[in-house]
Amino acid sequence: MRYYKSFLKLALILSTSTVLFANDDAIKLETGKTLLEAIHNDEIRSIMRQLNTLAYEREYTELELRKLNKRQVKLLVKEAAALADTTANLTNITSFKNLDDETQLAFNAMVNQLQNISEELRNATENNHQDEIDTAYIKLQETCNTCHTLFREE
Amino acid sequence: MNINPLFTRSIFIIALLLIPPTVIAEHTNPIHLSLGGRLKIDGIYNTDSVGGIRTSKSDLAFSPGSIPVPETDRNSFDANLRESRVWATLTLPLGDDSLATYVEFDFFDTKKDSLGRTHVANEPRMRHLYSTFKNLTIGKTYTTFANLSAYPEINDANGPVGNLIIRHELISYNTSLSWGETFLALEKGESTFTSSTGSSLQINDDQIPDIIAKVKFSETWGNISAAFMLREINADNRIMHGVNDRKWGAAFSASGKIYFLKQDNLRFTISYGNVLGKYVSFNAFNDAVIDNNGQINLTEIIGGHLAYQHWWTSTLRSSLVIGAGYADQDTRIVPVTVNKLFTSTHLNLLWSPIRKLTLGTEWLHGYRKLENGNDGHLDRIQFSVVYKF
Numbered sequence: 001m002r003y004y005k006s007f008l009k010l011a012l013i014l015s016t017s018t019v020l021f022a023n024d025d026a027i028k029l030e031t032g033k034t035l036l037e038a039i040h041n042d043e044i045r046s047i048m049r050q051l052n053t054l055a056y057e058r059e060y061t062e063l064e065l066r067k068l069n070k071r072q073v074k075l076l077v078k079e080a081a082a083l084a085d086t087t088a089n090l091t092n093i094t095s096f097k098n099l100d101d102e103t104q105l106a107f108n109a110m111v112n113q114l115q116n117i118s119e120e121l122r123n124a125t126e127n128n129h130q131d132e133i134d135t136a137y138i139k140l141q142e143t144c145n146t147c148h149t150l151f152r153e154e
Numbered sequence: 155m156n157i158n159p160l161f162t163r164s165i166f167i168i169a170l171l172l173i174p175p176t177v178i179a180e181h182t183n184p185i186h187l188s189l190g191g192r193l194k195i196d197g198i199y200n201t202d203s204v205g206g207i208r209t210s211k212s213d214l215a216f217s218p219g220s221i222p223v224p225e226t227d228r229n230s231f232d233a234n235l236r237e238s239r240v241w242a243t244l245t246l247p248l249g250d251d252s253l254a255t256y257v258e259f260d261f262f263d264t265k266k267d268s269l270g271r272t273h274v275a276n277e278p279r280m281r282h283l284y285s286t287f288k289n290l291t292i293g294k295t296y297t298t299f300a301n302l303s304a305y306p307e308i309n310d311a312n313g314p315v316g317n318l319i320i321r322h323e324l325i326s327y328n329t330s331l332s333w334g335e336t337f338l339a340l341e342k343g344e345s346t347f348t349s350s351t352g353s354s355l356q357i358n359d360d361q362i363p364d365i366i367a368k369v370k371f372s373e374t375w376g377n378i379s380a381a382f383m384l385r386e387i388n389a390d391n392r393i394m395h396g397v398n399d400r401k402w403g404a405a406f407s408a409s410g411k412i413y414f415l416k417q418d419n420l421r422f423t424i425s426y427g428n429v430l431g432k433y434v435s436f437n438a439f440n441d442a443v444i445d446n447n448g449q450i451n452l453t454e455i456i457g458g459h460l461a462y463q464h465w466w467t468s469t470l471r472s473s474l475v476i477g478a479g480y481a482d483q484d485t486r487i488v489p490v491t492v493n494k495l496f497t498s499t500h501l502n503l504l505w506s507p508i509r510k511l512t513l514g515t516e517w518l519h520g521y522r523k524l525e526n527g528n529d530g531h532l533d534r535i536q537f538s539v540v541y542k543f
Contacts, residue, residue, distance in 0.1 A: 046413070059296070059302050060302055061282055062256065
């Protein structure tokens with residue numbers, strides 16, 4: 001099952017790469033940014049970084065740590081929600097609609113994956129389950145990296 | 155009288171059915187109590203023994219004022235778990251909000267220590283006891299003047315020279331804003347003096363609490379805070395009867411934690427003022443010198459530390475911490491054997507295979523210089539295991 005999933009993932013990447021390399025037109029937003037530049041997780045990365053280092057703080061009391069954790073988790077929920085909304089709206093823009101069917105299909109697959117993980121992250125942060133937050137964040141990183149490799153213009 | 159068991163059972167069932175549903179429904183306890191702590195075991199090797207008698211803790215936690223001058227050249231090894239901590243939190247709903255109370259103990263009380271031959275006493279010492287409700291904090295905890303996030307991750311219990319961490323009684327009000335927080339606090343006043351013979355004096359009759367205001371800017375790149383403090387230093391007839399000299403002074407501190415690549419971060423504190431004495435480096439310098447006529451001369455102090463933490467992997471990291479504290483003492487009043495300069499350097503390698511467990515080793519170099527130019531050094535290697543529960 002694991003190899004089957006990996007094979008599918010590889011097939012998706014290869015097929016999408018072929019489509020992209022064959023297409024000279026950059027996927028641009030009306031703002032001039034490349035499509036995937038709109039989906040950025042820098043904020044989420046910063047928040048997770050702060051959450052991670054909080055675990056190793058030596059002098060905060062438990063009450064203060066809870067307060068700081070709560071604040072970071074609130075920010076994380078906000079960013080996860082924004083990320084889900086952005087990905088949902090990307091397929092409605094004009095430049096996306098002008099793309100050929102195969103590229104749209106490949107991109108849609110990645111967008112769906114990103115939306116699912118964003119929802120997962122949102123649920124985990126709302127329930128304040130640290131382990132689930134960590135897992136969802138790792139998945140998010142993997143998805144972002146794959147997407148950037150495929151679509152982002154260097 | 156014989157009672158039919160069937161009759162008794164029926165009465166019991168009927169009674170259960172008659173009890174209102176709200177009573178037999180599962181009761182939700184509004185009180186939330188949680189317990190936790192950490193186990194910390196230290197193995198410490200000192201190049202110069204600064205501990206003296208068994209009740210001293212200078213061999214176990216870096217105290218710059220205890221660096222021997224001249225150097226003793228007597229090394230020592232010690233092991234202890236006094237920096238282990240236990241804590242409890244109790245949260246009670248109160249109106250729309252909740253009242254949270256926190257208490258924490260470590261085992262650093264050395265007053266009742268035994269000789270340490272067959273049994274080393276590790277008496278509990280209260281570190282924190284405070285309650286928070288909405289924006290108000292009352293009790294004993296870290297001073298508002300400090301920024302705890304600027305405190306580096308080190309094995310040593312006391313921290314670098316120039317750090318501001320002290321715990322005492324306070325009342326603090328903070329406001330959370332979109333860009334950070336503001337704080338206003340009244341904290342326990344406690345003037346400390348150096349006498350004309352060089353000894354330390356504590357008056358313990360202070361009348362006005364220390365007044366502290368702080369603003370903290372927080373962003374995804376980290377945080378920076380600026381704190382201001384006003385203190386009255388009061389001699390209260392201590393030296394000469396009828397002479398009750400008192401002086402107001404001020405101090406400023408800027409500190410923060412800034413993130414760089416990945417989890418690397420820079421932590422810093424810089425403080426300056428003429429009433430910093432008991433706040434900086436565990437009272438390495440006193441607040442003021444007091445002459446034989448009972449007149450107070452406030453001591454100008456500058457201190458701070460700079461710490462860079464590099465993460466080699468997601469579990470392995472190192473911190474390099476440099477700290478310094480300097481006091482401008484009036485040697486026309488106090489002897490030239492009083493402290494002038496302290497510095498410290500910490501370098502460590504810490505590993506956390508799981509979040510709750512950290513193993514690490516740390517090298518510490520301390521330096522102390524007196525007004526007469528004499529100085530002393532201390533080198534220390536500390537192995538620590540910390541397990542949080």
